[in-house]
Structures are given as structure tokens and as C-alpha cells.
Amino acid sequence: MRAPRFWDWDAGFHSPAARLLSPLAAIYGAISARRQHRRPWHAPVPVLCCGNLTAGGTGKTTVALDLGGRLVARGRAVAFLTRGYGGRIGHPARVDPARHTARDVGDEALLLAALAPCYVGGDRARTARLAISDGADCLVMDDGLQNPGLWRDCSLVVMDGYQGFGNGRVIPAGPLREPVPNGLSRAQAMVMIGPDRTGLIRHLPPDMPCHHATLRQKESGLPPGCGVVAFAGIGRPSKFFDGLRQSGLSLRRGIAFADHHPYRRRELEQLLEISKNMDARLVTTPKDFVRLPSAFRGHVTAVGVGLHWSDPHAPDHLLDAWLKGRS
Incomplete structure (x- = not known):
């Protein structure tokens, strides 16, 4: 799923939708707290x-x-x-x-x-x-x-x-x-x-x-200024798109999907068509790349990030x- 807009920090604690759902949130929080009373198993390793x-x-x-x-x-x-x-x-x-x-x-x-x-x-x-x-x-x-x-x-x-x-x-x-x-x-x-x-x-x-x-974008193997069409089904796709820009690639279009999105054949065909029409390379995250059919991966470059x-x-x-x- 995609997080609803009223979840964002700038939407505020007192947004109407959040207030309406607060009774359910109280139940969810109580269940979460109750689970913590279970005695954990102590592993023999750290x-x-x-x-x-x-x-x-x-x-x-x-x-x-x-x-x-x-x-x-x-x-x-x-x-x-x-x-x-x-x-x-x-x-x-x-x-x-x-x-x-x-x-x-x-x-x-x-x-x-x-x-x-x-x-x-x-x-x-x-x-x-x-x-x-x-x-x-x-x-x-x-x-x-x-x-x-x-x-x-x-x-x-x-x-x-x-x-x-x-x-x-x-x-x-x-x-x-x-x-x-x-x-x-x-x-x-x-x-x-x-x-x-x-x-x-x-x-x-x-x-x-x-x-x-x-987060810092890893080397993509693409030349500086290369035009790319990016797609991502992660928690916040904009982080990936911003990283591509900062790494020197020319982001022609960024297409966001829900986190863990299972890509369908028609969606992949549309992504490939968009990239061809824009004369751009199709790129995505490693997390999205492993969800792609093997036959489609040759059309896509995976660009990862490292921690600084x-x-x-x-x-x-x-x-x-x-x-x-x-x-």
C-alpha cells in the first residue's frame, strides 16, 4: 500500500482522518504492547x-x-x-x-x-x-x-x-x-x-x-548526464529519484509504485515503451530489480545506495x- 497523505508529519496530529481513526489506533497500540509480555528465547550467540x-x-x-x-x-x-x-x-x-x-x-x-x-x-x-x-x-x-x-x-x-x-x-x-x-x-x-x-x-x-x-547512490555504470526513466516501489520513491539527480544522471521521468509492488507484465511493457519514447535508460532500485521477471532484467539497470x-x-x-x- 501507499501511505495516506494524512500520515505525513506536516499533515498534523489533529487532521480529521487521524482523529476519526484514533479509536482503532488505540486498539492496535494496546495489542502491540500486550505482545511484548511474551518471554523471548535467549540465543547462545549475539x-x-x-x-x-x-x-x-x-x-x-x-x-x-x-x-x-x-x-x-x-x-x-x-x-x-x-x-x-x-x-x-x-x-x-x-x-x-x-x-x-x-x-x-x-x-x-x-x-x-x-x-x-x-x-x-x-x-x-x-x-x-x-x-x-x-x-x-x-x-x-x-x-x-x-x-x-x-x-x-x-x-x-x-x-x-x-x-x-x-x-x-x-x-x-x-x-x-x-x-x-x-x-x-x-x-x-x-x-x-x-x-x-x-x-x-x-x-x-x-x-x-x-x-x-x-544514503549515497552507488556507481551506476551509466555515463554522466545519461537520460534515465526511473521507477521504484519502495517506502519513499522520491529518495531514489533525488539520488539519481544528485549522482549526475538526467532524470527524464520518475514513476512511483507502492512498497513491494508486484510488477505485472503490462506495467513493465508500459515502462519500457516510456523509456524508448524518451530515448532514456530504464533504471530501478536493487529491491525492485529482484522482483522483476528474469527475462525483463536485461532492459533495466539497478542502481543501489550505500550508507555514509x-x-x-x-x-x-x-x-x-x-x-x-x-x-
Whole structure:
């Protein structure tokens, strides 16, 4: 789905639609809080969670990939855990990129599995046990801050500085998965991506560190000034389109779809026709690319992003503290 306009931070806490849905939001928040009373399973290896407080893309997968890559560079046998949103495999399973598609395990799982072993499953404890039995000596969760089944030695709240907590209300009245104080009480630090446009810092407990980072477009292999038609079905497609402009490409048109959108044949034919009419290259995100049919991928260039930390030492200090806590 696409987030409704009244969820945005500048729509305001008191918008009519948000007020109308507030009773349902109260029920949703109460159910979320009740789930946290479940006793979690303590894994014999360190567990790090990259989660968020809002529905939609904040960059948590990008943070998980960044930290996971640093663990791989250290020689750790890291494994990723993710729910496998959009996939049809309901039981805990290891992702096999040679066999599984986005319809099986979700798009994010395929991106994670390209770096290190990735396991999908709604039951995080069972999924963790499977990863550990395969030899994992540390676990990185992509999402799962609201999942009480697995003990997390360190939880990071990843937030988009542009949108913040939205209008400040819980689903369906706003984008929050739970009230802000509840979620922050289970986290050890925040990672804010982009400038703090909405005053997120004001909501943090005094002793909670906030690490700042920005997204930077990776090399596309396309020449500077190359004309492109971009399409994206992510949390905030405008971030991708802005990054293309900033990287020196000539964005002829940006076409937004809902997050995790399953592309249909007719839509892809229309995208290809638009790009040909504009004499432009068709580009998309890696997350969208893995959802495309294999036969269509030759027509599209995937342009990814990397994380640039304001303090280049921050991520390694964070990992050191997390791993030391379980040594």
C-alpha cells in the first residue's frame, strides 16, 4: 500500500482522518504492547536488531547490509534474519538465491542473501535456531523490533529524518507501529538517515545515542548526464529519484509504485515503451530489480545506495560494544 497523505508529519496530529481513526489506533497500540509480555528465547550467540517504529521504508535493510558487511570483513559467521515480507514461504527457511524468487522469500531477503546467509520466518526464535545450527556465530535482524520471540542484545531504531514519526499517531491513524516511548524503551540507539527535519532528537531519552548517516547512490555504470526513466516501489520513491539527480544522471521521468509492488507484465511493457519514447535508460532500485521477471532484467539497470556515516568510526564502535557485551 501507499501511505495516506494524512500520515505525513506536516499533515498534523489533529487532521480529521487521524482523529476519526484514533479509536482503532488505540486498539492496535494496546495489542502491540500486550505482545511484548511474551518471554523471548535467549540465543547462545549475539543478536543485533535493525528495526523501526513506523510502517514503510526507513532504511533498516540498508543499515543491516552495512553492518553485516562489516561483520563479514571481520571474519564473523554472520546470518541475517528477516520475516520475508511478501514471500509465500511460511516456515523458517534458508534463502537460496539460485532457487528462490521474491515471491518465495520477499525482495529484502534476496538482497541480504547476496551478502551472507539469510533466513526467513515469522517465528524469529525458530529461525534463529536454524541459522545457529548452520554455523552462524552472530545474528543481524532486518526488522523485528516489535517481535518479542527472540532476545536482542542490541536494538537499533532506524529512522528517516525526512519523515520522522509522521503525524505521531499509531496505525491506522498514522504510520507508527507502536507508541514512540514504548519502542524507544527497548532500543539502545537510533540511526537517523538524512537531516532531522521533524525534530526526532527531541523524543530520544537523554542517554540514548543517535548516529547520523546519509544514503549515497552507488556507481551506476551509466555515463554522466545519461537520460534515465526511473521507477521504484519502495517506502519513499522520491529518495531514489533525488539520488539519481544528485549522482549526475538526467532524470527524464520518475514513476512511483507502492512498497513491494508486484510488477505485472503490462506495467513493465508500459515502462519500457516510456523509456524508448524518451530515448532514456530504464533504471530501478536493487529491491525492485529482484522482483522483476528474469527475462525483463536485461532492459533495466539497478542502481543501489550505500550508507555514509557522519562519524566513520560509529558503526565499528557500535559493533564492538554489541559483541563485547556477549564475549
